[in-house]
Amino acid sequence: MRGPIITLEGVQKYYGEYHALRGIDAEIGQGEFFSLLGPSGCGKTTLLRAIAGFEDISGGRILLDGRDMDGVPPNRRPTNMVFQSYAIFPHLSVAENVGFGLRKSPMSGAEKKTAVGEALEMVGLGGYGGRAAHALSGGQRQRVALARALILKPKVLLLDEPLSALDKKMREQMQTELRRLQRQVGITFILVTHDQEEALIMSDRIAVMFEGGIAQLAPPQDLYRRPASRKVGEFIGMMNFLPARLIEAGNPSVEVEVPGLGRAILEPDQCPMGTGGEISIGLRPESMTLLFDGQNAERVAQGVVEERTYYGDMTYYDIRLDGAPNIVQVSMRNMPGRRVLDRGDRADLAWDARAMVLFC
Amino acid sequence: MSQTARLRRAFRTDSGKGLTLVAPPFIYALVMLAAPLGTILLFSFWTQDFLTIDRTFTLDNYREALSDPLYSELLFRSLRIAGAVTVVTVLLAFPIAYFVSFHVRPDRKSLWLFLITIPFWTSYLIRVFLWRVILAFDGPVNGTLMGLGIIDEPLSWILYNANAVIITLAHAFAPFAILPIFVSLEKIDRSLLEAARDLGESRVATFFRVTLPLAMPGVLAAILIVFIPTIGDYVTPRLVGGSGGTMIANMIQTQFMRLNNAPMGATLAVIAMLSVTVISLLLVFVTRRWTRGR
Amino acid sequence: MRGLKVYAITYLVFLYAPIILLPLFAFNDGTIIAFPLQGFTLDWFVELARTEALHDATVNSIFIAVTTAILATCFGLFAARAGNRHSFPGKGGILGFVMLPLVLPEIIVAVSLLVAMLQVGLSPSIWTVIAGHVLICTPFSIAILNGSFANMDKSLEEAAVDLGETPVSTFRLVTLPLVMPGIVASLLICFTISLDEFIIAFFLSGNEPTLPVYLWGQLRFPGRLPVIMALGTILVILSILLLVTAEYFRRRGLRRAGLEDTGGFL
Structure with missing residues (x-):
């Protein structure tokens, strides 16, 4: 990460009484693919629109390339946006749409034409310039919107749920393509999405937002492996939460007892907050393994299969642990020669303390 | 923050912009509608002797308007005629709205609506006058009926009385009734009807248990939008109503223009408006259980 | 559903009855407005062209209608946009x-x-x-412009601002072209x-009658009726x-916005 292109300092936004942004602090680096991830109503779109200049903020500062953006209207900001609806001008052709922002540029007519052609080429729509905008498909509109924003070489490209209107296949294709495009142009992308998978696939760093605040800001792997709170862990991927008992809060490591599994020693980076109270440990389904026919492991727990869900490539088991009220979910890849257990079968479960996160 | 900066910031907010935009038409309506209506209200408490207005507050006009059988007869007749027009118009309009919404191909719907609205946009005066021609003693209606041998002598009950007014107004206000009903029918999710059939209802029962209740907001809108303006209609009673078909609007006009009794005219106008308002509110109140929440 | 269709067509005949009759009498060579028709003539239209008072009324009406259309549409734009x-x-x-005057x-x-104007000392005029x-x-x-604005994606204007327009x-490059129809x-x-409006003109026009007001005055003279029919036809x-x-412009607007047609004006 090179120096920050955007600095958010205590950004606040009120709609009347409603506190939409509760003091957002973040730095977004030059050339970074940055995602704002959260459920609807968490303030992610408001934050994006505040960066674009469509929302006046009620407090704090937004610095873009070191310049305070207070009072700077959207048309004077070095940001461009891909709207959720794409906002393709229906009365203009594809080329006119892409060239829309060049009206006041000092380029000659011929230069503008070349630039539009190149931009369309870049998004894979070469030769579409003469088409009527309202005759395009969803995926093509999205590409036009991208070309139209990127042609102005903004310092930051803002994307408001750009893939939500596309079907699954097209969405997956555009995810890789957006990522490729971002590397190619080297511009900072800020993506708003409610789809955790999409954020994990595409981003360099993700800010998870709940109720107007950032709950965690981290690269995808850290976010997934070490969620900062139970809520983040719940929101991203699947996670088992098991009640735990503190045995020894040593320095630096912590020892806990998890009913049904046993004792575990956790390193400081596995314990995001140590404020006492009810403690639980989080454990992802894929970080546990069922043992088949004589396989062995260092730490093994026993239980009974309560429920089994078969997904083709994977099977998910709900396992009730012996001597504890806990049910844990375990995912197993289906492989040749590996049995799929049935409900009621006994199961041996291997687990690893390194995959645990402690929440208080 | 300085005064002007604060002002500028207030204008930049969403509500500031909205209020600035809506101000011209709103102020215009205040000056050209609210103020004149207020003036009428004031006038109704004054009296006039030939050309001089006596501005002492009095309720005499109301007393006179409510006690003189001429006025109350006219008011009740207006309400009666407007009521009949409303019933006839809405009953005639509903099947049309239903037909266009349910049985016309989607790409033809707007053509039908257009066909229905065209007559409405042509000169009202001329349309009403032509009804006088159509319904006349020697007009096409009597001519056809006599030609077919259905009647022996021309019908006299179809012109220069309340019936003629009802027929003419039912014609004039047809699109006003059709459009709101059509809109509410269009909004009905067609799968609701399939669900009703699936749950064992017949076509007819589905219509009465699902379609009609869901169309009620449109029907109510149609009723109000026909009833309110017909009370104040002036042209139709004058042209086809004869002496038995005159309505309150004719009397209001007479008071203002012929008898030079503006306060009495104003009083009648206020009473007419009040009756319309009360009846409309009653209607809305009575039908709220069918229109609520939609 | 055959019956319903028959009913619908009968209803259309009822709706169109007056305006179908109108030209019949306008071209009818007889001074009485009744059946049977006498023969074809253009006299009544010629008569129209010779009536001075009618020309004045026409000029008044057109001036009023043009001015009204422009002012009302400006107000409509403001209100529809705000709404x-x-x-x-x-x-x-x-x-x-x-919206109250609608009902x-x-x-x-x-x-x-009329009362308010007389009170502030204005005399009836155009x-x-x-x-x-x-x-x-x-x-x-x-009502019409509400449709235009509602059909227009709000982010189109934001996109234009985002791309550097003031x-x-x-308004000039995006809003106006899309709302123009x-x-x-x-x-x-x-x-x-x-x-076509009569009552307000009847009360407020004073001695500058509009076409409908002129027409109303002529209805009293039976001999003038055929001429009125001719005028009505026009x-x-x-x-x-x-x-x-x-309607053509409204549909074109919908097509431009790439939308399905969902109904008429109201």
């Missing part, structure tokens, strides 16, 4: 009040305007008619309403032409 794009305190009440009996509007017509046309304009140039439709509809044809044009 569709902004939220502000008292929104429902304010817009409802502006208010016209006689009430006419009488109260301008007082315009004032009244703008009042009753504005709601129609708002609010003013955004609605504006044209509104102008035509308001023109038609004003041209008016009706004019109205229908204006309407078809308005």
Whole structure:
């Protein structure tokens, strides 16, 4: 990460009484693919629109390339946006749409034409310039919107749920393509999405937002492996939460007892907050393994299969642990020669303390 | 923050912009509608002797308007005629709205609506006058009926009385009734009807248990939008109503223009408006259980 | 559903009966407006061309209708935009009040305007008619333009600003072209309403009659009726032409916005 292109300092936004942004602090680096991830109503779109200049903020500062953006209207900001609806001008052709922002540029007519052609080429729509905008498909509109924003070489490209209107296949294709495009142009992308998978696939760093605040800001792997709170862990991927008992809060490591599994020693980076109270440990389904026919492991727990869900490539088991009220979910890849257990079968479960996160 | 900066910031907010935009038409309506209506209200408490207005507050006009059988007869007749027009118009309009919404191909719907609205946009005066021609003693209606041998002598009950007014107004206000009903029918999710059939209802029962209740907001809108303006209609009673078909609007006009009794005219106008308002509110109140929440 | 279709067609005949009869009598060579028809003539149209008072009334009507259409459409633009794009305190009440003349009996509007104008010392004239017509046309304009604004994705304007345009140039480059069909439709509809409006003109025109007011005066003279039929025919044809044009623009607007047609004006 090179120096920050955007600095958010205590950004606040009120709609009347409603506190939409509760003091957002973040730095977004030059050339970074940055995602704002959260459920609807968490303030992610408001934050994006505040960066674009469509929302006046009620407090704090937004610095873009070191310049305070207070009072700077959207048309004077070095940001461009891909709207959720794409906002393709229906009365203009594809080329006119892409060239829309060049009206006041000092380029000659011929230069503008070349630039539009190149931009369309870049998004894979070469030769579409003469088409009527309202005759395009969803995926093509999205590409036009991208070309139209990127042609102005903004310092930051803002994307408001750009893939939500596309079907699954097209969405997956555009995810890789957006990522490729971002590397190619080297511009900072800020993506708003409610789809955790999409954020994990595409981003360099993700800010998870709940109720107007950032709950965690981290690269995808850290976010997934070490969620900062139970809520983040719940929101991203699947996670088992098991009640735990503190045995020894040593320095630096912590020892806990998890009913049904046993004792575990956790390193400081596995314990995001140590404020006492009810403690639980989080454990992802894929970080546990069922043992088949004589396989062995260092730490093994026993239980009974309560429920089994078969997904083709994977099977998910709900396992009730012996001597504890806990049910844990375990995912197993289906492989040749590996049995799929049935409900009621006994199961041996291997687990690893390194995959645990402690929440208080 | 300085005064002007604060002002500028207030204008930049969403509500500031909205209020600035809506101000011209709103102020215009205040000056050209609210103020004149207020003036009428004031006038109704004054009296006039030939050309001089006596501005002492009095309720005499109301007393006179409510006690003189001429006025109350006219008011009740207006309400009666407007009521009949409303019933006839809405009953005639509903099947049309239903037909266009349910049985016309989607790409033809707007053509039908257009066909229905065209007559409405042509000169009202001329349309009403032509009804006088159509319904006349020697007009096409009597001519056809006599030609077919259905009647022996021309019908006299179809012109220069309340019936003629009802027929003419039912014609004039047809699109006003059709459009709101059509809109509410269009909004009905067609799968609701399939669900009703699936749950064992017949076509007819589905219509009465699902379609009609869901169309009620449109029907109510149609009723109000026909009833309110017909009370104040002036042209139709004058042209086809004869002496038995005159309505309150004719009397209001007479008071203002012929008898030079503006306060009495104003009083009648206020009473007419009040009756319309009360009846409309009653209607809305009575039908709220069918229109609520939609 | 055969019966329903028969009913619908009968109903259309009922709706069109008056305007179908109109030209029959306008070209009928007889002074009495009744059947049977006598023969074909263009006399009544020639007579129209020779009537001085009619020409004055026509000029008055057209001036009033043009002015009304422009003013009402401007108000309609303001109100429709405010209603569709902004939220502000008292929104429902304010817009409802502006729409009120749509349901208010016209006689009430006419009488109260007349009284108020006499009170402030204005005498009836073309301008007082315009004032009244703008009042009753504005709601129609708002209804039409509401459709145009509602059909327009709000982010189109934001996109234009985001791409470097000022609010003013955004209005010119994006909003206006997309709303233009609605504006044209509104102008035509308001023109038609004003041209045909009688009661307000009757009360407020003084000694500068409009066409309908002139027509009303002529209805008293049985001998003039065929001429009125001829005049009526012209008016009706004019109205229908204006309407078809308005409808054409409204549909073009929908096509441009890439939308499905969902109904008529109201």
